[in-house]
Amino acid sequence: MSYADLSQARLYYVIDGPADAPVLVLSNSLGTCADMWARQVPELSKHFRVLRYDTRGHGKSSIPDGEYRFEQLAGDVAELLDGLGIARAHFCGLSMGGPTGIALALARPELVDGLILCNTAARIGSAEGWTTRINAVAEQTLERMAPALVERWLTDGYRAAEPGLSQVLVDMLRRTSDAGYSRNCAALRDADYRDRVAAIRARTLVISSTHDLAATPAQGRELAAAIPGARYVELDTSHISNWERPEEFNRAVLGFLLAQ
Template structure:
């Protein structure tokens, strides 16, 4: 297993694909880990040097105490690129990974070649909603909340057709640290990047799910409209679009990133 000991955190990461291929960083959603991209790796690794990592507080990465910010989460990515001697990479983030990518492009624009913002928004949820989520996790724990949360991640039809793959995500969430999860919830609670979208200058693709209750198509359309020249596509999925429609999702990534 590979770890990068950075200034604030120890990040777990895994790399697939040729060492001389263009770099692509994949950033996980809240409550998952780098394994959430497994269905994309066989194809993406034919085109890119794919770097997956567990966001701080998730998976095998360390769990710094306290609330996190997206400046910290983006800084983790920039430091990971330094650790790997990668000057520039494309970046794809889903859900919480979206604001991480936005902040990375704002704080470190020279490091980002192309940006994919998936099932996300410039303002995800509300202060009240995230404060309530933090309180619920503190009281009840993710192990007891996982099944209910995953019901918002996947469409009813998918959960009925793929109970085994649904369970994989439930178990991924159960293994997430309550403290790490809440630290990232605090970042989502406090972040509002709507006023900074015009400062994003890198080529950008926004992907939404037509059935996504957490980051709606309207959120995605507003995100794309705020970034000059951004492309927008919509898949017939709920929140974890790359899991529900892996082939269409991967094809969209390859088409955009290799164009």
């Protein structure tokens, strides 16, 4: 296993693909880990050196004390890239990974080539909603909440057709630390990039999902409209679009990144 000891956290990471290929960083959603990208790696690693990592508070990465901010989460990525000697990379983040990419593109624009923001928004949810979620985790634990949360991640049709793959996500969420989850919820509670995304200069693709209640298509179109030159794609999925329609997701990502 590979770990990077950073100034504020210890990140688990894994790399697939040719050593001389352009780097593509994949950033996980709230409550998952690097494994959520398993259905992308075989195809994307044909063209890119795919760098996946567990966001702090998730998976095998450390769980630093205190509430987190996206400036810290983006700083973790910047330190990881610097430590690996990567001067520039594409970045793809889903849900919580989206604001991480936004914060990185704003703070360290020299690091980001193509930026892909999936099932996300410049402002995800409300402060009240995230406070309620934090309190619910404290009272109920993710172990008990996981099945209901995953129901919002996937369409009813997918869960009926693929119960085993749906269960993989339930179990991934169950293995997430309650403390790590809640500290990342605090980052989502406090983050609002609506007034700042127009300053992004990276080539950007926004991917939304027709049935996504957590980050709606309207929010995705708003995000794409606010970023100069951004493209927009909408998939017939719910929140974890890369898991539900991996082939379509992969085509969208590759079509964008390989079009120079």
